[in-house]
Amino acid sequence: MRKEDLRIVFMGTPEFAVGTLKALVEGGYNVVAVVTQPDKPVGRHGSVLRSPEVKVYAQEHDIPVLQPVKMKDEEFLAELRSYKADLQVVVAFRMLPEVVWAMPKYGTFNVHAALLPQYRGAAPINWAIINGETRTGVTTFFLDHDIDTGRVIMQRSFEIPLEADVEYVYDGLMELGAQTAVETIERIIEGEGSVETLPQEEMIEVGTELHPAPKIFKDTCKIDWTQPVKRVYDFIRGLCPIPGSWGEVVLPDGTQMELKVYQSALTERPTNDIVAGTLIKEKKAVFVACSDCLLELKTVQPNGKKRMDAISFANGLH
RNA sequence: CGCGGGAUGGAGAAGUGGUCAACUCGCUCGGCUCAUAACCAAGAGAACGGUGGUUCGAGUCCACCUCCCGCAA
Numbered sequence: 554m555r556k557e558d559l560r561i562v563f564m565g566t567p568e569f570a571v572g573t574l575k576a577l578v579e580g581g582y583n584v585v586a587v588v589t590q591p592d593k594p595v596g597r598h599g600s601v602l603r604s605p606e607v608k609v610y611a612q613e614h615d616i617p618v619l620q621p622v623k624m625k626d627e628e629f630l631a632e633l634r635s636y637k638a639d640l641q642v643v644v645a646f647r648m649l650p651e652v653v654w655a656m657p658k659y660g661t662f663n664v665h666a667a668l669l670p671q672y673r674g675a676a677p678i679n680w681a682i683i684n685g686e687t688r689t690g691v692t693t694f695f696l697d698h699d700i701d702t703g704r705v706i707m708q709r710s711f712e713i714p715l716e717a718d719v720e721y722v723y724d725g726l727m728e729l730g731a732q733t734a735v736e737t738i739e740r741i742i743e744g745e746g747s748v749e750t751l752p753q754e755e756m757i758e759v760g761t762e763l764h765p766a767p768k769i770f771k772d773t774c775k776i777d778w779t780q781p782v783k784r785v786y787d788f789i790r791g792l793c794p795i796p797g798s799w800g801e802v803v804l805p806d807g808t809q810m811e812l813k814v815y816q817s818a819l820t821e822r823p824t825n826d827i828v829a830g831t832l833i834k835e836k837k838a839v840f841v842a843c844s845d846c847l848l849e850l851k852t853v854q855p856n857g858k859k860r861m862d863a864i865s866f867a868n869g870l871h
Numbered sequence: 872c873g874c875g876g877g878a879u880g881g882a883g884a885a886g887u888g889g890u891c892a893a894c895u896c897g898c899u900c901g902g903c904u905c906a907u908a909a910c911c912a913a914g915a916g917a918a919c920g921g922u923g924g925u926u927c928g929a930g931u932c933c934a935c936c937u938c939c940c941g942c943a944a
Contacts, residue, residue: 593944598873603944771942813941836896837908857876857940861883868895869883 554742557583561738562638562657563616564588566605570644572727573664573734574607577642578614580735586636587611590647591620625650640741642734643696654696659746661696664734666726667766668692668708670753673701674766678722683791684764685783687713689722691730693737695750704750706740709733718790718816769796776800778830782819782843789817797854802832802841804870815860816851823847834870839863 561584563574577584587607595603604612611618617636621629630652641654641661654661667677669692674680681689690710697703709729713722740748757763769792776785776798792798799813820840827833827842832850840847850863 594873595944597940597942834895854940858883859877859940864896865883867883868897869885871885871894 554745556581556738556742559583559659559738559742560585560637560639562586562588562633562636562641563607563611563644564641564646564649565607565644566590566647567645568606569666569723569727569730570646571606571610572731573642573644574610576731576735577738578616582735582738584616585638586617586619586633588619588621588633588646591622624653639746640738642738644730644734648700649696651698659741662693662706662737663696663701663703664730665692665694665701666723666730668710669694669701669705670757671764672766673763675768677766678719678726679769679791680764680766681791682713682717682719682722683788685787687715689713689726691726691733693733694753702753704752705756706737706748706750707733716790718793720794771796774798776814778802778841779844782846782848785843785848786817786819789814800841801830803828803830804832805834806870811856812866813854813860814850815853818849818851820847820849834867837864839867 559582561577561582563570563577563584564587565571565574566589574584574587589605589607589611592602592604592608595601608618608620619629619632623629624647633653634656638657640659641657643649643654643661643663645664645666649661665673665677666689667673667681668688668690672680672689678689688710690708692708693706694701694703695706709732711722711725711729737748774792774796776788778785778800780788789798793815797813797815799811801809802812803809822840823846824842824844829842829844831842833840833842833847839850841850842848850866852860853863853866854860855866
């Protein structure tokens, strides 16, 4: 089989998915249609619609775009069938009903930004960093009934440096995910539709804990200063820059305020009984006490203000 | 009409009707010092987002506008 003969339908929404879609298009694969989320209202007054990044890219390359509201909608399913896909590739999309993933003869595989079975769920990159992992990766697997549980085709690992935030890992995994997706398709083509897979149950080492990666909400992003400084640090970078973490800090004058924290730095300076969450201002640095050591703040954002460096923020305290 | 918060010297930020503007940082100049991102001294720099209104008088009250930020999506 030649790759031109393999009809692919791509499914995905955000920029992360564009990485793979782009690799397929530029790699000469036959992407016959793209499925993405409907346009969503954006902006502060609710009238402007924004197209998903995947849609924008697809339109620029004259690929038909489908934006179903309901994946089980008959009209949508009929249209999807009309593209006669041999294979569906899913990246950062949503849960699919069996009627969709079972449609192509070679099946549907997903590119997930973690080393499954670890970090199953919507926010694998964030959670891996929050938990202080030094390694994560991407996995391609065939979809089945549950979220991120299918048989694994390929896996590639990726280092997470100590200072890395979500942006860094996101970019790295987008690239790695794209390569892995292409290689996965290569294998499927070489095998004329059949590839070797490994069930995830066989990949779970006895005694290891499985970390989930559920969707993140505002409440999830609240900083707990009573944790050790390393955990707070990982938490902050695991949510930076999107969606951003926030915490309540106690200012030198005793008042309390909410503060978003984007970048911080570890220190080994002991807290010395200062109450966790207390902000400490020095000439050239700002710290917040955690349970064991001080965390240095680098980039913060007070309510209603723009993001600023911590020194500037401290200059305004009086 | 989705909800809410803002707009003051280069940066942060006080100040809610009557010394046209505090403070922190930065900047310039001088000093101290082997030296310094440290310290001391002096100085420059703001008609307070825009327009109109209320008032004897507005950064400070009202209206509209512009822009920014958070939530929600």
